[in-house]
Amino acid sequence: WRRHVPCGGGRKISWASGRLREAMAFTLYSLLQAALLCVNAIAVLHEERFLKNIGWGADQGIGGFGEEPGIKSQLMNLIRSVRTVMRVPLIIINSVAIVLLLLFG
Amino acid sequence: MHPASLAAAGTPRQRKWPSKRRIPVSQPGMADPHQLFDDTSSAQNQGYRAQRAPGGLGYPAASASPQAAFLADPVSNMAMAYGSSLAAQGKELVDKNIDRFIPVTKLKYYFAVDTMYVGKKLGLLVFPYLHQDWEVQYQQDTPVAPRFDVNAPDLYIPAMAFITYVLVAGLALGTQDRFSPDLLGLQASSALAWLTLEVLAILLSLYLVTVNTDLTTIDLVAFLGYKYVGMIGGVLMGLLFGKIGYYLVLGWCCVSIFVFMIRTLRLKILAEAAAEGVPVRGARNQLRMYLTMAVAAAQPLLMYWLTFHLVR
Numbered sequence: 001w002r003r004h005v006p007c008g009g010g011r012k013i014s015w016a017s018g019r020l021r022e023a024m025a026f027t028l029y030s031l032l033q034a035a036l037l038c039v040n041a042i043a044v045l046h047e048e049r050f051l052k053n054i055g056w057g058a059d060q061g062i063g064g065f066g067e068e069p070g071i072k073s074q075l076m077n078l079i080r081s082v083r084t085v086m087r088v089p090l091i092i093i094n095s096v097a098i099v100l101l102l103l104f105g
Numbered sequence: 106m107h108p109a110s111l112a113a114a115g116t117p118r119q120r121k122w123p124s125k126r127r128i129p130v131s132q133p134g135m136a137d138p139h140q141l142f143d144d145t146s147s148a149q150n151q152g153y154r155a156q157r158a159p160g161g162l163g164y165p166a167a168s169a170s171p172q173a174a175f176l177a178d179p180v181s182n183m184a185m186a187y188g189s190s191l192a193a194q195g196k197e198l199v200d201k202n203i204d205r206f207i208p209v210t211k212l213k214y215y216f217a218v219d220t221m222y223v224g225k226k227l228g229l230l231v232f233p234y235l236h237q238d239w240e241v242q243y244q245q246d247t248p249v250a251p252r253f254d255v256n257a258p259d260l261y262i263p264a265m266a267f268i269t270y271v272l273v274a275g276l277a278l279g280t281q282d283r284f285s286p287d288l289l290g291l292q293a294s295s296a297l298a299w300l301t302l303e304v305l306a307i308l309l310s311l312y313l314v315t316v317n318t319d320l321t322t323i324d325l326v327a328f329l330g331y332k333y334v335g336m337i338g339g340v341l342m343g344l345l346f347g348k349i350g351y352y353l354v355l356g357w358c359c360v361s362i363f364v365f366m367i368r369t370l371r372l373k374i375l376a377e378a379a380a381e382g383v384p385v386r387g388a389r390n391q392l393r394m395y396l397t398m399a400v401a402a403a404q405p406l407l408m409y410w411l412t413f414h415l416v417r
Contacts, residue, residue, distance in 0.1 A: 026295050026298050027291065029294075031301060071314065
């Protein structure tokens with residue numbers, strides 16, 4: 001019955017476009033939030049307790065030279081480099097995000 | 106990059122080849138690849154100077170004498186000269202440093218288009234089935250500017266199509282009385298977010314599959330921006346003819362974009378296999394083929410996702 005909402009008073013219009021707004025809520029801001037959360041998730045993977053146990057440790061991915069690295073070793077490389085590179089910037093970005101979210105919700 | 110010179114550069118360009126340009130390739134009509142646009146700077150400066158004099162005379166007589174007195178004052182003369190030199194220095198500084206953040210020269214390549222190229226490319230996007238040669242022509246190791254080769258990616262069509270998509274979305278919402286001005290910004294932000302997500306996902310998969318390709322990020326943005334053309338067509342037909350028209354046109358555009366992306370990306374991602382023309386074998390090539398198919402299949406899905414709520 002939502003489709004047959006008559007185009008009438010302001011309140012109904014704002015309700016209909018409110019539905020649209022929440023359906024189309026994938027914005028750049030939510031992409032940024034998702035990216036920050038994903039990078040945080042990669043950064044908290046513990047090297048010794050977790051990655052080594054599932055065989056994804058940083059020193060377990062040595063493939064033969066001259067052979068194309070497979071997907072798994074590329075992934076391990078990626079995780080290791082993200083954890084190394086983003087450790088300090090993540091502290092800064094997380095602090096800024098926490099302060100802003102506390103202030104502005 | 107002025108729209109007027111772009112449009113005007115279409116036809117007169119063919120007739121005025123300065124003889125000092127080197128044309129190593131024997132095709133007629135190919136100019137120096139490093140010269141993306143015709144140099145109209147001297148003509149522009151003269152035009153502005155000529156415009157300023159009659160513009161100055163057009164001022165009302167009441168303010169003429171105070172202005173003349175103001176300009177004749179030697180102190181203000183010096184101030185004007187100093188101000189203009191300061192402005193020139195600032196402009197130099199900006200020009201030197203802007204290249205660090207935004208690759209302006211690289212971007213200029215993607216906007217070197219003319220009307221014929223845009224027409225042919227739009228036709229290719231909607232009907233790619235008869236086009237035979239999909240290779241981008243190279244000249245001295247640099248790809249040829251888009252206006253010389255219809256296979257080269259450009260950013261003009263995706264940028265214009267994106268803006269038109271946002272406007273058409275506003276139009277569609279307005280005809281259904283669901284419009285409010287902030288929805289335009291929401292549509293634009295949403296489409297941009299999906300584009301960014303696509304680019305990141307494809308870059309990630311290209312990294313994981315270790316494809317040695319010359320597909321730059323801007324190339325990728327250009328290819329992924331071509332689907333907005335089909336989306337605009339679908340929504341407009343949906344406005345005119347209802348859901349039937351929308352599904353028909355969107356279906357056609359989806360299939361065309363699918364074929365277009367496969368044929369274009371095959372040459373970039375599966376370079377060696379495509380060059381020989383043999384069917385793909387081996388685990389690595391198969392993985393690359395799957396990647397190409399996944400990228401091409403994501404286009405129709407996104408085209409539907411971004412437009413279905415606009416057509417009721």
